[in-house]
Amino acid sequence: MKKLITGILLVVMMLSLAACGGDTADDDSSNTGAVYHVGVCQLVEHDALDAATEGFVDALEEKLGDAVEIEVQLAQGEPNNCTTIINNFVAGNVDLIMANATPALQAAVSGTDTIPILGTSVTEYGVALGIDNFNGTVGGNVSGTSDLAPLDGQAAMIQELFPEAKKVGLLYCSAEANSQYQIDVVTEELTKLGYECTPYSFSDSNDLATVATSAAENSDVIYVPTDNKCADNTGIIDNVCRPAKVPVVAGEEGIASGCGVATLSISYYDIGYQTGVMAAEILAEGADISTMPIAYAPSVTKKYNAEICQELGITIPDDYVAID
Amino acid sequence: MNIDALINGLPGAAAQGLIWGIVAIGIYITYKILDIADLTVDGSLGTGGAVCVMMMLAGYSNGMSLAAAFVIGMVTGLVTGLLNTVMGIPAILAGILTQLGLYSVNLKIMGSRANTPINPNNYDLLVSLRNVKNVPFYENAIFITAVITLVIVAILYLFFGTEFGCTLRATGGSEAMCRAQGVNVEFNKVVGLTISNGLVAFAGGLLAQYQGFADVNMGRGAIVIGLAAVVIGEAIFGRIFSNFALNLIAMSLGSIIYYLVLQVVIWRGLDPQLLKLLSAIIVAIFLAIPYFKGKYFNGVILARHSGSEKGDAENAGN
Missing domain, CATH: 3.40.50.2300 (Response regulator)
Structure with missing residues (x-):
């Protein structure tokens, strides 16, 4: 009896949580012809980071239109959540991960060495990824844009x-x-x-x-x-x-x-947009991410x-x- | 958004859940055995991560680094214990104070840097988010953490089976009774807090490796996740498992369930701004289960009379 009640409560809880999914998520794009799936992991809701994500989405949609489906996830300020989100992206086998802010990038790098990762709002990639003698290109499956102002x-x-x-x-x-x-x-x-x-x-x-x-x-x-x-x-x-x-x-x-x-x-929208352009090059034009240097804000x-x-x-x- | 993605995501969630399961076992020792809500863990988890990563960056072996994390974590628990017993500060406040102080300590451990990466490309990590699938089983993060968990459970089982371990368990049950039996209650509390935080810091070291960085904020919310695991484990397995070792394993399973639920929520594509609210709802529901069971179903009352005094005490305590 008790086990039954626990079980029922569990099931109810799972269902109610599942029902929390927003309507936007129900588009089931698996059959709408989206060719590229992109996951965005953003550390925290915040004007600058929001602007970077917005720029990224705008650039990708401008370049690839309906061919791209973008899923934005927020870690709500807890680095630990980045790991859960990245795990979900890797499991969903997305075509590209955009990591907005340092812990998101680190979690993504821990999560995969095959799926291309673009960072943004990261100030110094050498520091963020513990690379000695950083020369401006991360290599492997990682590149991105820096928010470093001069x-x-x-x-x-x-x-x-x-x-x-x-x-x-x-x-x-x-x-x-x-x-x-x-x-x-x-x-x-x-x-x-x-x-x-x-x-x-x-x-x-x-x-x-x-x-x-x-x-x-x-x-x-x-x-x-x-x-x-x-x-x-x-x-x-x-x-x-x-x-x-x-x-x-x-x-x-x-x-x-x-x-x-x-x-x-510098404009976070601009660096986000720049990241989106890089993503489009990688996805649609087959650019090699391992040779892409970190990009900086186009103008100050x-x-x-x-x-x-x-x-x-x-x-x-x-x-x-x-x-x- | 297809079901494959969810299934593919399960191993990662399980590995993360297992690591947090060690935190949950630590919290079980304080929250369930000693009946103390110890908030030190929000700080000591980060301490463990920081110590482990800094040791590895300095060239120490994985085992040494994790052992150091464990020992330093024990020190943080010792501090909380002494604040509580020697200085007479209520346990919950003592934990908050230690946690507060640990923020600065953690920053200093990492050389005043809030975030220190440990790149899986350059270091030989014991567990990594990368190694949950398509690797030989002995490199698999799930396998490794499961083995570590079993070892920890075995050691704790033996320890809590000794005469001293039994008085430790009795301390949380009835402090006055213990004191009457000539047990040094204060000493027991300090020991419990020390072991608990050692385990939490050890898990912090594993977690830092798993996620690829130590961050001064990484312990934020640890007590909530850990308590969630304890509560879920108790709610689901509390009546099935009566053995102490199985109870500890239930904490691990509770933690895995927490992360599986969270994975489902994220997979389902919820409004991402609701993540924390949903975490809170998951915990609240599982906290309510034992209460509802006690209130609305006679079966529980019968069970109490048939000798399940432990559950009785818990219901009263909650």
Whole structure:
């Protein structure tokens, strides 16, 4: 009797979960003539990563139209979920995996050495995959696009806008490998230019306000890299830094529009789109992924946040574009 | 979206489930045997992963690295145990404190990098997501983790069968009774927490190899997945298995079932934003099963009188 009840509950649960599948999933494309199946594993829902996925999907659909079927899965911020998702893609024998963010890429590389893998929103592939003497091409079944903005350019931007400043505070989340890498490089560049750099790292959004306050008190300028946690919490940074009259230079446009004065911006949509173009070449034109070098953002733009600049009384050179 | 994809995905889910099964066995020791909800695991899983990966990158052998993960994991459990017994901090808070502190420790272990890869192309990994199909059985991740699980179960079975092991089991059952018998309850709790976290960290080391990286966030939600496995294992196999060793194996099976269900959900192509909600629903349903059984079916009450005092205590405890 008890076993029976347990069994019934189990079956009901399985069925109800199965019924949770969205309507979009019911198109059963196995008979609609889709030739290529592509799986996208994205680490977390977030403006920048969403834009990259959107760019990827747009590019693929533009190039291949109905011939491609794309399945997007989100790991909801848990690296462990990436493994489950990748396992599912590999089992479904997809033709290509797009891994959006570092842990997704690592899980994909662990999952298969045959299915082509394209990464995006990964800053440095050599670091992400533990490759010594990385030469720009991963080889094997892996390639992709990097979200690395020119860090020397960002250091130069700080010098251009704030030549008088002496102390630069570097605000970032210690849980993000990408941020740590950028902070290391930017510290080197800024030290060369004669600035004194101090890292201010926080572990999650709860201690961000405290760390940001301490950074604002002890710095003339604050630099924020392309950090997911900062991007999620620009409001906190803005509330601390604006009253303290400390300008923030950001690594990407989303952060700059929320709390920064200026950024040397790359577009995540563009790198996603570029990844989609690479995917189309691999799928339809038979390009060899093992010889494809990692691609970078096609263009960078100097942008500024008009509202904050005005409030802090910062004059911006003419070649900067205002963020809408 | 065809059924082949689901079937092909099952081995991977089973391997992942087996690794988490070791976490579940660790959690079983604290949650079921000692009656402590130990939240240290969210930190110690990452500690194990970090230690294992850093040791392997430094050139140590696989076995050494996993052993180190186990030992360091035991230390994290020891810390929680001492916070609880020596400093008198409630167990759940002690676990939270250790977990909080371990975040920084894990970062430092990995040389201040939040994410450290261990590339299966360059290292000889014991288990890898790649090795679940089309490899000789002795390289298969499922086979290897199954063997490891059996070894762990055998050791724990022998350990909990000793005189000391029995007092450990009795500690969670009735602390006052144990104390009256002259058992050092505090010491037992510390030992239990130490073993539990050692196992969790060991599983963390395996998991890092399996997924190809250690990440400072990899332990996030570990307690929920582990508890889910414990609860599922108990709900389904609790009445069938009465032997202690089989109970431990039930934890492993519970964990596999959790991942199979999750695989079905993902295969079914759900709205990906609902993933966490569905994980929570899976756990809630299995948590409710013993309660409903106790409330609506007389059979359980009869079973209680016929000497299943363990289930009785559990129902009361939940």
